[in-house]
Amino acid sequence: MAGIYVHIPFCRSFCIYCDFYSELFSRKGSESFFKSFSEECALRSSWAASSGGIDTLYFGGGTPSLLTLEMLGRMMVCLADNFDLSGLVETTIEVNPDDVCSNPRDWLDGLKGLGFNRVSMGVQSFDDGILKWMNRRHDSREAVRAYSLLRDAGFDNISVDLIFGFAGLDDDIWMDTLAKTAALPGGGPEHVSAYCMSLEPGSTLTGLYREGKYAGMDDDAAAGQYSMLQKALAEAGYVQYEVSNFARPGKYSRHNSSYWKGVPYLGLGPSAHSLSITPDGRRMRSWNSPDLASYVAGNSLGGYELLTPEEEEEERIMLGLRCVSGARLEKSKAAPLVNDGLLVGLPDGFYRIPDDKLFISEYIIEKLL
Numbered sequence: 001m002a003g004i005y006v007h008i009p010f011c012r013s014f015c016i017y018c019d020f021y022s023e024l025f026s027r028k029g030s031e032s033f034f035k036s037f038s039e040e041c042a043l044r045s046s047w048a049a050s051s052g053g054i055d056t057l058y059f060g061g062g063t064p065s066l067l068t069l070e071m072l073g074r075m076m077v078c079l080a081d082n083f084d085l086s087g088l089v090e091t092t093i094e095v096n097p098d099d100v101c102s103n104p105r106d107w108l109d110g111l112k113g114l115g116f117n118r119v120s121m122g123v124q125s126f127d128d129g130i131l132k133w134m135n136r137r138h139d140s141r142e143a144v145r146a147y148s149l150l151r152d153a154g155f156d157n158i159s160v161d162l163i164f165g166f167a168g169l170d171d172d173i174w175m176d177t178l179a180k181t182a183a184l185p186g187g188g189p190e191h192v193s194a195y196c197m198s199l200e201p202g203s204t205l206t207g208l209y210r211e212g213k214y215a216g217m218d219d220d221a222a223a224g225q226y227s228m229l230q231k232a233l234a235e236a237g238y239v240q241y242e243v244s245n246f247a248r249p250g251k252y253s254r255h256n257s258s259y260w261k262g263v264p265y266l267g268l269g270p271s272a273h274s275l276s277i278t279p280d281g282r283r284m285r286s287w288n289s290p291d292l293a294s295y296v297a298g299n300s301l302g303g304y305e306l307l308t309p310e311e312e313e314e315e316r317i318m319l320g321l322r323c324v325s326g327a328r329l330e331k332s333k334a335a336p337l338v339n340d341g342l343l344v345g346l347p348d349g350f351y352r353i354p355d356d357k358l359f360i361s362e363y364i365i366e367k368l369l
C-alpha cells in the first residue's frame, strides 16, 4: 500500500524557524492552486495502479487549516475521482491552533465528515514568550483550547508538534511544556513529534544566526533536552518509535512510518516529493515544481531521478536506523559500532541505535555509509 501527501502552499504568517514552501494565503491564490491541483490529480491518476492501493492520505504544508471546508471538500472529491481511496485507514490534516479556535464549531465536524480521522497540531511550546519569538499566531491558552475543541468534536487521534534545543529554551520551560503536553485533556495526545531546532537554509532564524543575532544552543545542552523528552514521555506512557516521534501504543503515524519503511508515496502540490517504483523495479524519486507560480503555470512536475542500487541501499539503512525497529546490516559492518555501543543487535540480522544514542543518529548513520 502507498500514501498520498498533499502540500497546501499557504500560511497566514511565517514562523521564524520554518523553510517549508508557502505563500501568504489569499482566496484568489487558493482558487488558482485548486485548479492546478485538479489538473495534477488527473495527470497522476494512473500512479496508484502500480502502488498496490492507497492506505494513508496526509494534508500538510503550509497550513491546510486555512482552507475552507468547501475547498477541502472539493479537493477530496478530486482525489476520490482520480485515485481509489477505498483502502484508506489514516487521513491526517495539519492544523494550527488559531485556525481551530477561530473557525465555527461545524468546521471541525465538517473535517470529520470529509474523512479526516487524525489531526496533527503545531503547538511547539507552552511558553507564550517563546511562541511570540517564534512568530507563532497562537498563545498557550489558545493551544489548550484548540486541543479541547478537537477532543470535543470527537477526534481520538491527535498529534502535537513540539520544538526544543534552541537558545532561550531553558530546561525548566522545556519540562513545563512536556508536562503540559502529557496533561492535555482526554489523557494527553495520542502522538507527539518533537524536533530539535535546526537552521534551515531559507528560514528567518538562519538569517539571524548569520547576522550574529541568534547563537543557537550547544550540542550537549540540546542532547540534555532530548533525554528529558525521552524520559518525560516514557513516564507518561508514550513509546518512542522513531528519532523524533512518540506514540501511545498502536497510535504511531502510519503515513510517516511508510516513508521510513521506503513505501512509495505520491506528493501533490508545489514542492511536494514522490517515491515510485518503475515497471522494471527501480526506485524513482521525483519532485514537483518548487513554487506556486510555476505550479499554476502548468508545470507540476519539476524533475526526477532513478536511484542507483547503492543509493537505494544507503536510503534503506538511513531510514531504517531512524526507527527503533532498526535496519538489516552486514554483521562485519555493524560490529565496530556494536563494540562502541552505538548499535545493538536485534533478531534476524537487524540492528538499531540504542535509545540513549538516538540524538546522535545522524553521526552514527554517517559512520556506516
Ligand code: SF4
Residues within 6 Å of the ligand: 010, 011, 012, 013, 014, 015, 018, 019, 020, 022, 061, 062, 063, 096, 122
Ligand atoms: S511552521 Fe507551519 S505555520 Fe509556520 S511558517 Fe511553517 S508551514 Fe507556516
